[in-house]
Amino acid sequence: MTIWTCATCAIEHPDTPAPPEVCEICADERQYVPATGQRWTTRDELAATGMRIVVHELEPGLHAVTTEPKLGIGQRGLLLQTPQGNVLWEPPGFIDDAGIAAVHALGGVTAISASHPHLTGSSIQWSHAFGGVPVYVATADKRWIRRPDSVIELWDGEAEPVPGLRMLQCGGHFAGSSVLHWPEGVGGHGALITGDTIAVGGDRKSVNAMRSYVNNIPLPRRAIQRILDTISPLEFDRIYGAFGIIDGNAASITRRSLQRYMDWLDGTPKE
Numbered sequence: 001m002t003i004w005t006c007a008t009c010a011i012e013h014p015d016t017p018a019p020p021e022v023c024e025i026c027a028d029e030r031q032y033v034p035a036t037g038q039r040w041t042t043r044d045e046l047a048a049t050g051m052r053i054v055v056h057e058l059e060p061g062l063h064a065v066t067t068e069p070k071l072g073i074g075q076r077g078l079l080l081q082t083p084q085g086n087v088l089w090e091p092p093g094f095i096d097d098a099g100i101a102a103v104h105a106l107g108g109v110t111a112i113s114a115s116h117p118h119l120t121g122s123s124i125q126w127s128h129a130f131g132g133v134p135v136y137v138a139t140a141d142k143r144w145i146r147r148p149d150s151v152i153e154l155w156d157g158e159a160e161p162v163p164g165l166r167m168l169q170c171g172g173h174f175a176g177s178s179v180l181h182w183p184e185g186v187g188g189h190g191a192l193i194t195g196d197t198i199a200v201g202g203d204r205k206s207v208n209a210m211r212s213y214v215n216n217i218p219l220p221r222r223a224i225q226r227i228l229d230t231i232s233p234l235e236f237d238r239i240y241g242a243f244g245i246i247d248g249n250a251a252s253i254t255r256r257s258l259q260r261y262m263d264w265l266d267g268t269p270k271e
Contacts, residue, residue: 003125003147005046007039008032010072010093012122013146025117025144030173030212043125046071046094053092053099055079055106058240062185063106065099067092075119075242078193079103080182085110085162089180090119090195090242091126100129109133111161115195116174117144119242127151136161138169138176168234170197170227172209172219181234190236191250198227198254200244207239207246207257221265228258 001015006023009031013020019040026033054068058078065077071093078089088109103109112127113136114120123135124147132151139154159167166181177197185191192198198207209227211217231254239246239254246253263269 002042003122004040005042005093005122006072007041008034008072009118010122011117011120011146012093012124013040014148023146025146029215029217031118032214043094043122047096051094051096053094053096053102055099055102058245059186062182062191062240065091065103067094072121073118073242075121075195077121078240079106079109080165080180080193081107082162082164082184084164087161087165087180088112088126089193090114091121091123093121095122095125095129103130111136113137113161113167113178113180115179115193115197115242116177117141117146118174119195120146124149124151134161136167138174138178140169140171141174141176144174168230170230172223172227173197173211179231181236183235185236186238189238190234191238191240192231192234192236192254193240195242198231198239198241198258200239200241200246201257202244204244204246205253206260207241207254208261209258218265221262224258224262224265228255 003015004013004019008026022038054066057063061081063079075090077091080087086107109130111134112123127133127135134153135151139156167178169178179197180193182191211219236251239250
C-alpha cells in the first residue's frame with residue numbers, strides 16, 4: 001500500500017495499491033490539473049530526489065517548516081509554540097526524519113490544522129509522527145478530506161487547538177476557510193496566521209481574498225464582509241500568510257484592503 005501525493009498540490013491521498021484517477025482538489029474550479037495531466041508522487045520518490053524539510057525561526061515562538069526544493073503549491077508551514085503545546089499550521093506535503101527531529105527539538109506538535117483544503121499537505125503523516133495528535137478540519141470542508149483518518153477532528157465557527165490560540169472560520173475561499181489568532185505574537189502585539197483565507201498582496205501592504213486565486217474568480221460582497229466582520233474584533237500587528245508577511249499595521253491594512261475590495265465590487269472605488 002502506498003500513500004499517494006498529488007504532484008501539483010502536494011496533498012496526501014489514501015494509502016492504496018494504485019493512485020486515484022484524479023486529485024479532486026486540483027480538478028475543482030479553484031485549482032487546476034496541469035496541461036500535462038494528473039501526476040502522482042510518493043514520500044520515497046521525493047526523498048530520492050533530495051527533497052528535505054527545513055525548519056527556521058521567523059520570530060520567537062514561530063518557525064517556518066518548509067521543503068527544499070519547493071513542493072506542490074509551495075506554502076510555508078508554520079510551527080507555533082506555546083507553553084500549552086505547539087500547533088503545526090499547514091504542514092508541507094512531505095515529511096522526513098530530520099524534519100521530525102527538528103520539530104521534536106522545538107517541543108513537538110500538539111495539534112495540526114490548515115486554513116483550507118488546498119494547504120493540508122501531509123497532515124495525517126505529520127500527526128502519526130507525533131503520536132496521532134488531532135488534525136482539525138472545518139466541518140464545512142469535510143467533503144474535501146482526501147485521506148480520512150481517526151485523528152481528524154471536525155469543528156465549526158471557532159476552535160481552540162491549544163489554550164490561548166483561536167481558530168476562526170471566515171469562509172470565502174472555501175466555506176470552512178479559517179485564520180489562527182496568536183495574541184502573544186509580535187511581542188504581545190498579536191499576529192494573525194491566515195494561509196489563503198486572507199492572502200498577502202504582492203506589494204506587502206495590502207491583502208485580498210478570492211474564490212480562486214489561480215483562476216481569478218472573485219468573491220461576492222457578502223463573503224468579503226463576513227471575513228471582515230470575523231477578524232475586525234481581533235488585535236494583530238502582523239499577518240503571516242501562506243506566501244508572504246505583512247510586517248506591521250496589519251489590522252488596519254486588512255480592514256482597508258477588504259473595504260476597498262467591496263467598494264470595487266459595488267462600483268464605487270474611492271482610489
